[in-house]
Amino acid sequence: MAGRGAAAERISLRIMASLDSAEPQAVFRDDAGTLAVVLAGSWSADRAPRVEELAHEIGERIAKVSRATLDLSAVVRLDTLGAYVLSRLKTQRAEAGGAIEFVSQKPEHTVLLAEVDVHDCSVVPTVRHFGIVNVLVNIGKAVVRFGRDMVGGAMFLGEVVVGSLGVVLGPRKFRGPSLVNQIELIAFNGAPIIMLISFLVGCIVAQQGIFQLQQFGATVFVVNLTGILILRELSVLLTSIMIAGRSGSAFTAEIGSMKMREEIDALRVMGLDPIEVLVVPRILALIISLPILTFISAMAGLTGAGLVAWLYGGIGMDTFLARLQSVITWKHFAVGLIKAPFMAFVIGLIASIEGLAVKGSAESLGRQVTASVVKSIFMVIVVDGLFAMFFASIEF
């Protein structure tokens, strides 16, 4: 024993003399059936690639002998990574029926080796399905989710109706300032961008209409085209989509962040109904704002169309207005405005549901806001399609 210790010491001294950097090193020495491995240098995380490489090499060499010693006397630095790699070698060897012994380590190394020793850190691989099974699983999940959304939406609709009834029956509960504030945010602040977009779309539709109708010498029918299209469909669709993106997302984020910080629960325990306090004023504000914005959008769109008809199509303003008066009945005007409150309700409902569905994390908030906007726009278009069929069948 004494002879082996002295030999190891000589080797370690030689290593230390030749060691300028702290690069981890291992020197192997066969000593009467026992493999003595003298470790030197810095066995730490910043030398991880070399440490792993050496550990692998030591593992292979040790596998060929029954007994081995690891001499740590020349180790300059040992951290949890180094200690873990060495202790893993020992554990693996022990499982294979061999033995490794740590010798001449410093006291603090002993403590560290003991700390990492007991742990089983093997990572349990997660089971994954591939191919067709995965596809089927995802389809199934999506169907179930869709069904739950529908049921949840219907239940929430009921809550909102009850909440609104409460406000109607007890006007004391009506939150005027909140409503006015929301109308300002939705209608007043949203008007400029909606006007701009509607104006541009009016211009584009008129230009395309004139370009195509010219070939038949029917340029003047562009007034019928743009008038009916803008009043019946474009104004309400553009406004709804803009509001879904602008105000719907804001509702979801506001309600969602309140949910995240338990503010919704705080409202509940104070005896306040979050539907009544947060959702009803917002939906009401939307229902009031959206027809106003739809009207503004229609006017901006018609202005754009009139301008292009005059500058590009050579139809004078007075001709445009006179023709508009003769082809547009109050029905066309009403169709757009009738649809607006329904769109508002759909957007408000979806935004509130998604906001209340937010869970603890900021990531979930982001996901819910995206879902809110996508679902709102989708539902707005579906509802518009239903209205188109409805109005066609009653010949309105």
Next chain:
Amino acid sequence: MSTELEQRPGGQHRSDEPDAVIKVRDLRVAFGEKVIMDGLNLDVFRGEILGFVGGSGQGKSVLTRTILGLVRKSRGTIEVFGEDIDHLDQAAKRTLERRFGVMFQQGALFSALSVKQNIQVPMREYLKLSPALLDEMAMLKLEMVGLPPDAADKAPSELSGGMIKRAALARALALDPEIVFLDEPTSGLDPIGAAEFDELIMTLKHTLGLTVFMVTHDLDSLYSACDRIAALADKRVIAVGTLETMLASDHPWLKAYFGGQRARARLPSGH
């Protein structure tokens, strides 16, 4: 207690004099007109657990954030490992930051990542590990802070308050730091959980040779875990030393803090 030095594994330092790893001198921090700290001096010695106490809003967290470079100071010097942090270039600062581990009060775990990935963030950034070893090291850190292996793949939002604290500590320990900053590590934990956490920090101090800078309000932590206590009041450190020093102080705030009902109930016998 303050002269008792822990030898860090692999550390070369050996001396009878306490070795100050953080040295704050004449520090002044102000937000606009409001002066938070003025003429503050503080030493943190290698291998100790320093408890930092002070009233709410007195700037305990601000000092931590100033040392970490998150808040700008208007005067004074901060030396870490004997180097003035104002005179370091970007690369040297990076190297220095690697020797820090920070546990924020709310954990500050990245919510988009699982617990395991959270621990691996600094490892991926600074170390070159094989994927297998990266996973195993993350599991080792989890195990060291006493989290069950099945917590590895959970999202931070699925964890309880105590588990968040432990996961945050595991992330702070990812790079084997020399100094660990803990901002109210036991706040929001039940007494049993808090005692376990104190014990965990003491164990880690012994096994990893950590220096711990702990902002805390927890009297139990101060009594059981901390080697020294520093008290912040009137914009500076009014007293620093062992628990006995604190108890012997005449400062009205310290008298109120350690002489109150809640404190007296926990006093070691003889006081």
